[in-house]
Amino acid sequence: MPLVTITVRRPKTSEFKSKVFDAIHGALISTGVPVDDLFQRVLELNEEDFRFDQRYPDATQNRDENFVLIEILWSVGRSVKVKKKLLESLMQGLTAQNLDPENVMVVFKETTWENWSFAGGRLIHT
Template identity: 40%
Template sequence: MPLFTITMRSGRTVAEKEAISSALHEASVSAGYPEDDHFQRFISLGEVDLHISPLYPDLQKPRSEHVLMIEAMISSGTEEERKRLLLSAIVTRLQAAGTDPNDVMVFFGEFDRASSSFGGGRPALPVEVRPKT
């Protein structure tokens, strides 16, 4: 269950946000997460509220004004290989949707599922992730 938080500069159109949303969901499904496991939130900030180093750590060209800072919250204990698979799928799908890979920043955070609920006052159940392909 990745919970994606996408932080970006204000001014993106609804169509651009939908393309980003679709790309992230397709990436998640391709990495083995269930089709109906779809949780995202978008945060749009003014230029003065979002400061991102243009070249850190060693980019060959500066990031553009279309940079996406993506936080992917996943279950604790998720294998490194699955994280790499998801990262690769995110970059590939976003590039196909028109985002320069240079503008894609991804940060994984992990949480213990016992510390969360998807609703109904019930603790989160384990997610059945398909085997890696």
């Protein structure tokens, strides 16, 4: 169950956020995540609350007000190959939505299965 957090500068339209959500979910599905495993949130921050460098470390062009930080929290054990596949699919999905992949940063965070309680306080993977 990936938990996705998207951080952007406000204001962003519903359409912009939906395009990002859809690209991410499509990329997750391409790596084997079930279609109905959908847990995503967006944090819209004021400019003074969300600072970022325009080029660090290897952006080919300046990041702008549409910069998107994507954090994917998921269970430990996915290979670098799977992560690369997700990134490739995500960048293709963003491009298809007319969003610039150079304006997107992705961070993977991993946790062990016993750290997930999906509902009712049950630890189903212990």
